[in-house]
Amino acid sequence: MKPPQFHGGLDSLKAETWVLDIEKLFEVFPCSKTQKVLLATFTLEDKARRLWMLMRENNKDIGWARFLEIFYDKYFPQCVRDRKVSEFMERKQNSMTVAEYEAKFTELARFAPHVVDTDDKKARHFEGGLRDDILEKVNVLKLETYIEVLDRAIISKANIARQATSTTGWKGSKRQGFFSKKKFSKKQNIGSSTTSNSSRDTSPMCNICSKRHRGVCYRMSRACFKCGKTGHMARECN
Missing domain, CATH: 1.10.1200 (Non-ribosomal Peptide Synthetase Peptidyl Carrier Protein; Chain A)
Incomplete structure (x- = not known):
């Protein structure tokens, strides 16, 4: 060795x-x-x-x-050790991962042994420095040991990350579905409009009866509007 x-x-x-x-x-x-x-x-x-x-x-x-x-x-020197103690007391997770926070916590804990001289005190101090979204999922469990707190913090961080990814994917799918539906609706409207336009009567407007029809106007020939024959009116047509 x-x-x-x-x-x-x-x-x-x-x-x-x-x-x-x-x-x-x-x-x-x-x-x-x-x-x-x-x-x-x-x-x-x-x-x-x-x-x-x-x-x-x-x-x-x-x-x-x-x-x-x-x-x-x-x-x-003592002044440096005092700074390390202060750094340990004020240490928070902030943007660090749980693993990074745990490594820094362990590194600084040895400068303040009186703060972590029992497993419960160590667990509570570590727990108190966790980020709020992780802390609220850990402290309600009232875990007794440092290892339990660390393990639950790691699991909670992974769950939060997974939920964030799932939510982002759901929103993206919903947004894509919205635009697809809107696009389909727009195509449907265009089709309906085309069908409606195609079903309209394109016969020319008659200047005599003011109606659309082709050929000789029955009003001019005095023919029946129903059968097209002369000698009787539409109301008399059988």
């Missing part, structure tokens, strides 16, 4: 990551408080190693807690 190395510098997150990785080694290789310092300082490189060599004479046989105080004062 290759131990993590720390080269110094002004990147506070790298310093914190190194501490976390070193403490993981302590779980596998149990050490006394002074042995922890020996193991940790053995992995220091470059500027970090040179600085420790200068400080070592005045800090012989110190324990791990005291070493962390010295280390953090140099590479992770």
